[in-house]
Amino acid sequence: MVALDRKRKASPSSNGTAKRIRSTNSNVLHSYSRLPEINSIGKPKSTKLDVFVWGTGSICELGLGPSAKNKEVKRPRLNPYLTSEALKGESIVDFAVGGIHTLALASNNELWSWGGNDSGVLGRDTSKAKEVLKDMDAEESEDEDGDLNEAESTPGKVEGLPSSTIVQLCATDNLSAVLLENGDVWAWGCFRNNEGLLGFLRDEIKIQKTPMKIAEFKNIVQLAGGKDHILALDSKGIVWAWGNGQQFQLGRKILDRHRYRALEPQQFGLYNIKYIASGDFHCFAIDHDSQVYAWGLNQYGQCALTNSKGELEDESLITKPTVIPQLSDLGIVQIVGGEHHTLALDNNGQVWGWGRYDMKEVGIPKDKLPDSTFKDQHGNVRAIPVPTKLIIGADSVKCKTIGTGSHHSFAVTEDGMVFSWGFGDTYGPGLGPLDDDVEKPTRIVNTATKYHDITLIGAGGQFSVSGGVKIDDEDKGEDRLEKYEDLE
Numbered sequence: 099m100v101a102l103d104r105k106r107k108a109s110p111s112s113n114g115t116a117k118r119i120r121s122t123n124s125n126v127l128h129s130y131s132r133l134p135e136i137n138s139i140g141k142p143k144s145t146k147l148d149v150f151v152w153g154t155g156s157i158c159e160l161g162l163g164p165s166a167k168n169k170e171v172k173r174p175r176l177n178p179y180l181t182s183e184a185l186k187g188e189s190i191v192d193f194a195v196g197g198i199h200t201l202a203l204a205s206n207n208e209l210w211s212w213g214g215n216d217s218g219v220l221g222r223d224t225s226k227a228k229e230v231l232k233d234m235d236a237e238e239s240e241d242e243d244g245d246l247n248e249a250e251s252t253p254g255k256v257e258g259l260p261s262s263t264i265v266q267l268c269a270t271d272n273l274s275a276v277l278l279e280n281g282d283v284w285a286w287g288c289f290r291n292n293e294g295l296l297g298f299l300r301d302e303i304k305i306q307k308t309p310m311k312i313a314e315f316k317n318i319v320q321l322a323g324g325k326d327h328i329l330a331l332d333s334k335g336i337v338w339a340w341g342n343g344q345q346f347q348l349g350r351k352i353l354d355r356h357r358y359r360a361l362e363p364q365q366f367g368l369y370n371i372k373y374i375a376s377g378d379f380h381c382f383a384i385d386h387d388s389q390v391y392a393w394g395l396n397q398y399g400q401c402a403l404t405n406s407k408g409e410l411e412d413e414s415l416i417t418k419p420t421v422i423p424q425l426s427d428l429g430i431v432q433i434v435g436g437e438h439h440t441l442a443l444d445n446n447g448q449v450w451g452w453g454r455y456d457m458k459e460v461g462i463p464k465d466k467l468p469d470s471t472f473k474d475q476h477g478n479v480r481a482i483p484v485p486t487k488l489i490i491g492a493d494s495v496k497c498k499t500i501g502t503g504s505h506h507s508f509a510v511t512e513d514g515m516v517f518s519w520g521f522g523d524t525y526g527p528g529l530g531p532l533d534d535d536v537e538k539p540t541r542i543v544n545t546a547t548k549y550h551d552i553t554l555i556g557a558g559g560q561f562s563v564s565g566g567v568k569i570d571d572e573d574k575g576e577d578r579l580e581k582y583e584d585l586e
Contacts, residue, residue: 133334139319142263146189150174153561154524157198158251161212166245172525173544179253195556195563196269209256217272218307219287221256224249258308268321283315289326289341301358314363325378337368345379345395346417368419377435390425398438399483400453410472410483424485436502447496449509450485457505457521458535461488490517490539492585503557513578514551516542524560549575
């Protein structure tokens with residue numbers, strides 16, 4: 099995926115539909131040490147998960163080993179390298195999915211990684227692994243390509259992390275990070291921009307291949323990663339940003355001559371925040387008054403903001419954190435974003451979608467499009483810039499978590515059933531071979547996850563990962579299946 103080169107457009111004006119947050123008062127910054135602690139760090143994950151992968155893994159994304167036959171997996175498949183047997187009695191308890199790699203945390207606090215490692219995101223040396231190419235004279239081989247890099251395609255332990263307990267993982271396209279229970283952040287990899295390699299830390303380090311403590315991050319309670327940037331929220335409610343800011347993902351203007359300043363984590367005037375989230379090029383925050391803010395790339399309305407006339411502006415950017423009125427009264431508890439679309443989950447278990455439409459990322463059928471739908475000059479549906487409630491199975495079904503890839507999406511029901519939709523060519527939705535993109539949330543039906551309560555889901559550019567707990571009560575599992583079959 100290549101970052102878009104977008105020209106700057108004005109942010110929405112304050113016309114009653116959107117307003118900007120004021121920049122941080124200098125008194126707030128100068129009295130940082132006296133600010134109250136308003137956020138607390140989460141507890142380490144402990145639920146033991148079976149991990150499933152699917153999609154296209156031509157860059158080792160699936161972690162199923164080097165065999166070329168594992169490059170395409172059309173429906174969720176249990177990853178045999180991450181079972182309790184393979185991990186010698188330990189289990190995976192958490193994971194984070196980047197553009198072409200995944201981090202997975204085991205119950206003994208060991209971190210595992212797999213995927214493409216050109217940017218050093220795996221945190222371990224994969225350069226000496228063997229890579230078997232296809233024998234062109236072998237008549238029995240049906241694969242167009244040879245086998246994958248053995249070390250990148252097989253989960254391996256990240257090297258050089260401290261022994262402190264990990265409470266959160268974060269993965270972007272080209273960088274990995276972990277948040278420790280003491281509020282420290284360790285990271286490795288690099289950031290890229292429209293022109294190529296940007297770097298890792300200031301102008302001192304281009305690519306960091308092993309975990310490194312980021313001194314500027316202190317008392318952090320949450321991380322959120324985009325395509326090539328990271329947000330961090332601290333215990334005093336202040337948001338920090340680090341990485342590429344060409345689409346204003348860092349909440350401030352980055353001049354080209356000062357581009358290395360973006361490679362040093364800095365705050366940008368956003369405080370009293372309790373939650374942060376990010377898509378590829380756009381960002382979100384929720385404050386302690388439940389107001390939702392957005393900033394960054396917005397040409398498909400992925401920030402849920404329009405101009406003063408309620409229209410979308412091509413190539414538009416939201417240059418500073420701006421309140422989204424439609425979301426601020428919904429009790430939003432989770433936000434996830436793809437390349438040009440966004441999903442949100444409210445405290446009633448309802449899922450909301452908005453942004454780009456042409457690959458069906460939003461999950462709204464064509465016959466259910468809202469009045470806010472934006473069409474191009476030819477009458478083709480381009481985007482839905484206003485948060486719109488999705489139907490997941492039926493109105494009565496509630497969800498507990500959501501996830502997105504670049505152009506596909508997921509919603510997980512309270513009882514652990516997964517619905518997916520969006521771009522289908524890479525098998526990312528997990529619905530098997532598809533003739534077209536999936537326009538509405540559709541239940542994943544497969545043997546591997548039939549009796550699993552899925553609790554965690556994520557996706558990258560062309561692949562997806564889920565984690566769940568086996569339902570041991572067979573009657574309970576059958577009752578759940580019948581429930582959703584009746585809805586269909």
